[in-house]
Amino acid sequence: MDIYAGELPALIALAGGLNWTVGFLTTVAILGILVLGLNIQWGYTGTINFGVVAFFMVGAYTSAVLTLDPPREFESYVGGLELPVPVGWLGAMLAGAVLALAVGLPTLRLRDDFLAIATIGIATILRSIANTQEGLVNRARGLNGIPRPLQQQASDAGLDYDWVLLAIAALVLLAVYLVVHHATASPWGRVLRAIRENEETARSVGKPTANYRVQSFVLGGVVMALAGAIWAHRTGTVAPDAFDNFFTFLVWTMLIVGGSGNNRGAVLGALAVGLVWFGIPLVQEDLPDALGTRVFQVRQMLIGLMIVLFLLLRPQGLLPEEKTVSRHLRAGGRRQTRWPLFTRRRPGG
Amino acid sequence: MSTLLEVSGLVKRFGGHHAVDGATFAVAEGSITGLIGPNGAGKTTCFNCIAGSLSPDDGRISFAGEEITGLPPNAIFRRGLTRTFQIPQEFAAMSVLENLMLVPLGQAGENLWESWLRPRRVAVQEREIAERARATLALVELDGQAQQYAGNLSGGQRKLLELARALMSEPRLILVDEPSAGVNPTLTLRLLELIRSLCESRDITFLVIAHDMDLIARLCESLVVMTGGRVLTEGDPRSVLEDRRVQEAYLGSQYR
Numbered sequence: 388m389d390i391y392a393g394e395l396p397a398l399i400a401l402a403g404g405l406n407w408t409v410g411f412l413t414t415v416a417i418l419g420i421l422v423l424g425l426n427i428q429w430g431y432t433g434t435i436n437f438g439v440v441a442f443f444m445v446g447a448y449t450s451a452v453l454t455l456d457p458p459r460e461f462e463s464y465v466g467g468l469e470l471p472v473p474v475g476w477l478g479a480m481l482a483g484a485v486l487a488l489a490v491g492l493p494t495l496r497l498r499d500d501f502l503a504i505a506t507i508g509i510a511t512i513l514r515s516i517a518n519t520q521e522g523l524v525n526r527a528r529g530l531n532g533i534p535r536p537l538q539q540q541a542s543d544a545g546l547d548y549d550w551v552l553l554a555i556a557a558l559v560l561l562a563v564y565l566v567v568h569h570a571t572a573s574p575w576g577r578v579l580r581a582i583r584e585n586e587e588t589a590r591s592v593g594k595p596t597a598n599y600r601v602q603s604f605v606l607g608g609v610v611m612a613l614a615g616a617i618w619a620h621r622t623g624t625v626a627p628d629a630f631d632n633f634f635t636f637l638v639w640t641m642l643i644v645g646g647s648g649n650n651r652g653a654v655l656g657a658l659a660v661g662l663v664w665f666g667i668p669l670v671q672e673d674l675p676d677a678l679g680t681r682v683f684q685v686r687q688m689l690i691g692l693m694i695v696l697f698l699l700l701r702p703q704g705l706l707p708e709e710k711t712v713s714r715h716l717r718a719g720g721r722r723q724t725r726w727p728l729f730t731r732r733r734p735g736g
Numbered sequence: 737m738s739t740l741l742e743v744s745g746l747v748k749r750f751g752g753h754h755a756v757d758g759a760t761f762a763v764a765e766g767s768i769t770g771l772i773g774p775n776g777a778g779k780t781t782c783f784n785c786i787a788g789s790l791s792p793d794d795g796r797i798s799f800a801g802e803e804i805t806g807l808p809p810n811a812i813f814r815r816g817l818t819r820t821f822q823i824p825q826e827f828a829a830m831s832v833l834e835n836l837m838l839v840p841l842g843q844a845g846e847n848l849w850e851s852w853l854r855p856r857r858v859a860v861q862e863r864e865i866a867e868r869a870r871a872t873l874a875l876v877e878l879d880g881q882a883q884q885y886a887g888n889l890s891g892g893q894r895k896l897l898e899l900a901r902a903l904m905s906e907p908r909l910i911l912v913d914e915p916s917a918g919v920n921p922t923l924t925l926r927l928l929e930l931i932r933s934l935c936e937s938r939d940i941t942f943l944v945i946a947h948d949m950d951l952i953a954r955l956c957e958s959l960v961v962m963t964g965g966r967v968l969t970e971g972d973p974r975s976v977l978e979d980r981r982v983q984e985a986y987l988g989s990q991y992r
């Protein structure tokens with residue numbers, strides 16, 4: 388095969404671009420799961436959770452310590468049980484539920500602004516514990532060598548492992564989407580939206596609203612922890628400094644941009660904001676020096692700008708929520724595609 | 737007629753202010769009872785205590801022979817006692833239809849597991865409840881607005897929605913707070929007829945707060961008059977409205 392020297396950079400760029408895209412879409416799929424979790428809490432129920440990263444972190448660490456080998460010399464962490472990866476994920480979901488109950492039971496009765504402060508505080512405390520507690524999760528050194536699902540099988544079959552990871556993440560995203568959609572586009576989701584709209588009246592028509600708030604908080608926490616678990620096995624390593632509070636606001640931006648209260652919007656938001664967040668460093672060299680040298684600060688500012696602009700100009704997000712909550716009432720029965728950006732929909736029933 | 741609701745010695749304080757100060761009255765089953773009195777007499781606070789939105793500081797409330805004092809609103813609702821609000825409290829970003837569909841108790845789909853594992857059962861129930869909601873909306877002539885956001889209704893339509901929502905639960909007693917405030921005279925007349933026909937055809941008891949004396953005289957079989965947090969007098973509308981003390985409470989003593 389003859390390759391002219393001149394074609395080489397283009398080929399490398401193409402292969403690099405493809406690799407980047409596969410990795411990027413895997414990341415988007417995992418973040419999409421995370422945003423779906425937040426959407427249950429904020430989009431449907433109106434519960435403010437500024438501690439998203441805590442659930443993500445607890446899921447990542449739990450699955451890691453369940454599946455890792457026992458600690459070697461100079462390492463110290465609990466667990467190391469060498470369990471199969473799916474068991475790690477189930478454990479992560481359980482840990483997410485426990486954390487949601489521990490956080491939710493005392494705080495969900497708080498007023499919204501206090502709940503926001505409480506959740507952000509809990510995230511900070513948990514990261515601090517992970518960073519400093521000897522013998523828990525190897526402190527600031529983090530956990531390494533977390534098993535990667537199906538890696539051996541992929542290499543036996545001669546498959547590119549990045550594609551396998553993308554397939555796994557996409558399948559889990561699809562499954563989570565369906566599970567969440569069936570719960571939220573139902574009378575259960577209708578109670579949540581009623582609580583969001585007017586909790587006092589929801590109580591006056593017989594709904595035990597505190598109970599539903601906890602249910603929604605726990606389901607959201609379980610989904611977020613699952614996202615964290617997949618993340619841990621995708622990167623193979625977790626360390627406390629990855630879980631800063633800015634990450635929580637990145638996830639919030641995704642939900643606001645995509646459309647709170649719309650599950651497809653949540654996933655779309657992960658893609659749209661993800662493109663900005665992960666795409667900006669790619670064009671670093673094309674930016675003027677003043678920006679290019681500060682590209683990581685620039686993208687943080689862009690995230691802030693996106694939140695403000697969307698809240699001002701398109702608060703409903705790219706895909707607004709459906710007027711009719713229950714999917715059993717929507718026109719056209721089960722299947723219906725719609726693009727509210729371009730057409731106005733008449734909800735039927 | 738037997739007593740459905742019994743309030744005795746009810747006290748509710750806000751700081752040092754006694755909003756309700758030892759109110760005692762009863763509502764007979766199957767009646768339409770009016771609760772009247774000047775502004776600040778404690779009528780709405782009474783409602784809030786009966787429906788469980790506020791927890792009374794003293795006194796007893798019993799409904800259908802069972803004490804309900806201090807129970808949370810959802811527990812009281814489950815016993816068949818529901819209310820409408822003085823200022824309509826709709827779920828603004830939900831359709832009018834789903835505002836009503838939220839109400840019925842025992843919906844399978846309100847349970848997370850059922851909504852996942854038994855979608856067909858949920859779908860069947862949803863159709864039934866939607867049917868009932870549409871029939872109820874037709875009753876208050878809101879069927880044309882079923883698919884609108886409740887937040888887009890007019891003030892008068894929201895009053896109707898309040899009543900329709902109360903009806904969705906098949907209640908035994910409805911507390912109606914000012915059905916005619918902000919509603920045009922034709923609509924008021926319709927509301928009045930509706931309440932009376934519901935009382936007769938569905939055996940629903942009504943306790944109505946109102947300021948419109950004309951409406952009260954035409955609607956109610958008995959009246960409870962409150963002033964200063966206490967019950968001034970009870971009885972049939974004619975004798976109550978002719979009572980000099982009632983006129984004083986409303987108009988002030990200089991008109992004596």
